[in-house]
Amino acid sequence: MSHALRYALIVSLGGFVFGFDASVISGVVGFTAIEFGLNEFQQGMVVSAPTLGAIIASFLAGSLADRFGRRTVLKLIAALYVVSAICSAFATTYFLLVLARFIGGLAFASLHIAPMYIAEVASARSRGRMVSINQLNIMLGFSAAYFANYLILQLSAGDLPWVVALGIDVHTWRWMLGIEIVPALMYLALLYTIPESPRWLLLNDREQEARGIFSRLMSRNEVEVQIACIRESVSEGRQAVLDAVRRLFGRPMRLVLVLGLIVGVSQQITGINAVYFYAPTIFEQSGVGTDAAFVQAVWVGIINIVFTLLAMALIDRLGRKPLMLIGLAGVVVSMAICAGSFSRASYELPENRAGEVFALTESEVLKPLVGVRFENDVAFKNALKQRLTQEEYLSHQSALMQLAIDVNAKLVLIGILGFVASFAFSLGPVMWVLLSEIFPNTIRGVAISCIGVANSAVSYVVQLAFPWELAHLGIVGTFSIYGGFALLGFVLVAWLLPETRGKTLEQLEKALGVKSASNVVAHDPQKNACAV
Secondary structure (H helix, E strand, O other): OOHHHHHHHHHOHHHHHHHHHHHOHHHHHHHHHHHHOOOHHHHHHHHHHHHHHHHHHHHHHHHHHHHHOHHHHHHHHHHHHHHHHHHHHOOOOHHHHHHHHHHHHHHHHHHHHHHHHHHHHOOOOOHHHHHHHHHHHHHHHHHHHHHHHHHHHHHHOOOOHHHHHHOOOOOHHHHHHHOOHHHHHHHHHHHHHOOOOHHHHHHOOOHHHHHHHHHHHOOHHHHHHHHHHHHHHOOOOOOOHHHHHHHHOOHHHHHHHHHHHHHHHHHHHOOHHHHHHOHHHHHHHOOOOHHHHHHHHHHHHHHHHHHHHHHHHHOOOOOHHHHHHHHHHHHHHHHHHHHHHHHOOEEEEOHHHHHHHHHHHOOOOOHHHEOOEEOOHHHHHHHHHHHOOHHHHHHHHHHHHHHHEEOOHHHHHHHHHHHHHHHHHOHHHHHHHHHHHHOOHHHHHHHHHHHHHHHHHHHHHHHHHHHHHHHHOHHHHHHHHHHHHHHHHHHHHHHHOOOOOOOOHHHHHHHHHHOOHHHHHHOOHHHOOOOO
C-alpha cells in the first residue's frame, strides 16, 4: 500500500465517524420525541443541532488548518467526536441532548479538512479517487449507523439476559448514540500515525520536513519539480485571514467562488440530509411500519456504498462535470417519482380494523375518523392531532399511518433509493473533490471554510425544517421542493462548471484564479512541468 493511500485511509476515517454521528439520529429522534415530549421544531433541533455547530466550525476550520496545520486540527476534531458521543448517550434533558449534539457538530469541520489534506498528499492522476475515499467512508458510516440502529432495536425487543443487564431494552436510543465512542477513539489514535501536509509545511517555511514527506510519496526527481511548483504558487506566503477573504471575494476569484457556491449549495438544498437523517420517518410515511422502516433505512446505506464506489471508479475517467449532471438529473427524476406516488395516496382508517385502532389508543377516541377518507397526509395527521394528546400522537403515528395509507410503497422505495444513488454517484463525492481542487494554495483553507459555511447553513435549514414541512406542506410538497432545486442546480452546473480532471492543484490555481472557465477546459496539463 502506498503512503499516500494509507494517509488518505486514516484521515478519511473522520468521514466514517461523521457519517455515523450524522445518521444515527435517524433511529433516535422518534424515541427522544416520546421521552422528552418534543414538538416538530424540537425534533428538528435534535437532528440539526450538529449542523448548527458545523456552521460555526466552518468559519474557523480553514483558518485554523492554515495556522496550526491540517493534522493538528484533525486531532482536535476527533477529540470533539469522542466528547459528543459520551455526552449524547448520557443526556438527561432535551437541552443537554441538543448541546451534546452541537459539540459533535463542531467536529463536522472534518468534512472540509480531510479532503484538503488528502488532496495535498495525492497525485493529480489519482486525486479524484483518493479524495472520494472520504466520501466512501461517510457512506460506510451512514450504513453502519443504520445497521447498528436496526440491530439495537431488535435486541431491545428481546429478553436476553445480557441485553437486560446492559439496559439496552430500556435505554435503546442511548445505546444507539453511545456506540459511536468506539470509532471516534480509533480515529483519534490513528491520527497520531500520519505526517503533516507537505504543502502546508512549505507554506510555513519548513522545507526540510516537506521534502522528507514528499520523498515517501514520489520519486526524487518528482520531489524537486513539485517543490518548485509549490514555491511558485505560494510565493506570496501565508496570507492573513482578512487578506485571504478579500482575495477570495475579489474580481479574479469571482468565477471560482460562484462555482464553489453552486456546488456547495446544490449538495444540500436538494434534501439529501432530510433523507439520511429522517430515513425511518420517511419510510413510515409510506405505511410500512417501524421495523420495516428501519430495514429500508439499511438499504439506503447499502445503495450509498455501491454508488459511491462506482463514482470513485469513474470520477478520474469520466470527469467531475458529467457525474454532477447525471446525479442531478437522477435526483430530479427520483423526487418526481416520490412526489407522484404520494400525490395518488389516500388515508382511511378501515372499519374492518377498527378494533386495532382502538387497541392502540386504549380508547375509542378515534372512532369518528374510522371509515373517513383523507386525500393527503397533512389532513389525516391534523385530524389525528385534534383527537390525540401529543404523547399519544408521537407514540402511535407510525402504526396509524400503516393502517390508513393506500400507496404504492414499492414505488416510493424505488424513488428514495434512486435519490440516494444519484447523490452518492455525484453530489456526495464530487463536491469535496472540486472544493479541494479549485481554490489556490494560499487561500484554500479560508475558501473551503466559506463554502462550508454556506453548505452547512443550507443543510441546517433543510434538517430543521423537515418535520415542519411534513406537518404543514405534506410529503408531496416537500419532495417537490427538493426536485425543483435539483433542476435549478442541473441548469447552473451545465452552464458554468468547467472540467478539472487530470490537472494538478497548481495548474488549476493558475487557470481558475486568473483565466476564464473556457481556458480551464482547453488547458493541456502535459505542457505544464508542475505535474505530480
